[in-house]
Amino acid sequence: MSTLPASREFEFTLPVGYTDDEGRAHRSVVLRKMTGREEAILADRRFQRNGGQLVTELLHSCLIRVGDLPKNGRSTVAGMYSADRNYLLLKLRSITFGPELEASYTCPSCSDTIQIDEDLDDLPVTVLSEDSPEDVTMELGDGYVDREGQVHTALTLRLPTGVDEEAVAPQMRQNASLGKNALLARCLKSLGDLPRHRMEALGPKILADLTMTDRRMIDRALNEAAPGVNLVRQIECPNCGHLFKANLDMTHFLSPE
Ligand SMILES: [Zn+2]
Numbered sequence: 001m002s003t004l005p006a007s008r009e010f011e012f013t014l015p016v017g018y019t020d021d022e023g024r025a026h027r028s029v030v031l032r033k034m035t036g037r038e039e040a041i042l043a044d045r046r047f048q049r050n051g052g053q054l055v056t057e058l059l060h061s062c063l064i065r066v067g068d069l070p071k072n073g074r075s076t077v078a079g080m081y082s083a084d085r086n087y088l089l090l091k092l093r094s095i096t097f098g099p100e101l102e103a104s105y106t107c108p109s110c111s112d113t114i115q116i117d118e119d120l121d122d123l124p125v126t127v128l129s130e131d132s133p134e135d136v137t138m139e140l141g142d143g144y145v146d147r148e149g150q151v152h153t154a155l156t157l158r159l160p161t162g163v164d165e166e167a168v169a170p171q172m173r174q175n176a177s178l179g180k181n182a183l184l185a186r187c188l189k190s191l192g193d194l195p196r197h198r199m200e201a202l203g204p205k206i207l208a209d210l211t212m213t214d215r216r217m218i219d220r221a222l223n224e225a226a227p228g229v230n231l232v233r234q235i236e237c238p239n240c241g242h243l244f245k246a247n248l249d250m251t252h253f254l255s256p257e
Helices: 036-043 051-062 074-078 082-097 161-174 177-185 198-203 204-209 211-226
Strands: 009-019 027-033 063-066 099-106 111-121 136-145 151-157 188-191 232-236 242-249
Touching: 009 082, 027 082, 036 051, 036 082, 051 063, 051 074, 051 082, 051 161, 074 161, 082 161, 099 232, 111 232, 136 204, 136 211, 151 211, 177 188, 177 204, 188 198, 188 204, 198 204
Parallel strands: none
Antiparallel strands: 009 027, 027 063, 099 111, 136 151, 151 188, 232 242
16 A cells, blocks of 8 residues: 655645535545546546536546545435535636646637636635535525416526536536536426425426526526636636626636647
């Protein structure tokens, strides 16, 4: 038995934390750099069809320790909040290939292409102070109209996990918007006084029926409330001076130039 050189292992604190079956929260994790084994996972066609499974497999392979859990199987990684999984994925990239990420954005005003060298370690991270995340609640502007014509506006969502990501990956792959409906439907805890069985029977159809105004409101509420890494970048176009927001360009995330 020999231990790995220290430079291959890195300790991080999860923004949300993993709660085990006994209700104990684990925040501290140890990751190791990616190796040829993970290169094989990345190239595996089975995982290319399901982004959620790919992330589970990669993290499971590189996570040496989660809190003081005796062992962490795939189900531990799948049970983690998406916010923590995304955070770990970012750190995995950063410790293996470095934090510099070549990104490119298109200005919505003048269509110019803007090249930016992003620093993954500089992205803002929101860390929860308590050990279990609160649900995201909001009041929709237009609301959901049920078949009796009643309008439901009070919406409660829980934060998505890896299990959710894996479940909606086929829809996400087909169509990002339908994928998002499926994901939100899984996370929907309540909508006005719509009975639970009704809500479950309708599923993603509820989300599809909401106005785009309400859908944007949900996006914003999730982004504001969400713990984890903020992937929204503020960009100023050097050509025309236009200020805009864009999601971090991850094209070269796992295949750096
Ligand atoms: Zn511009």
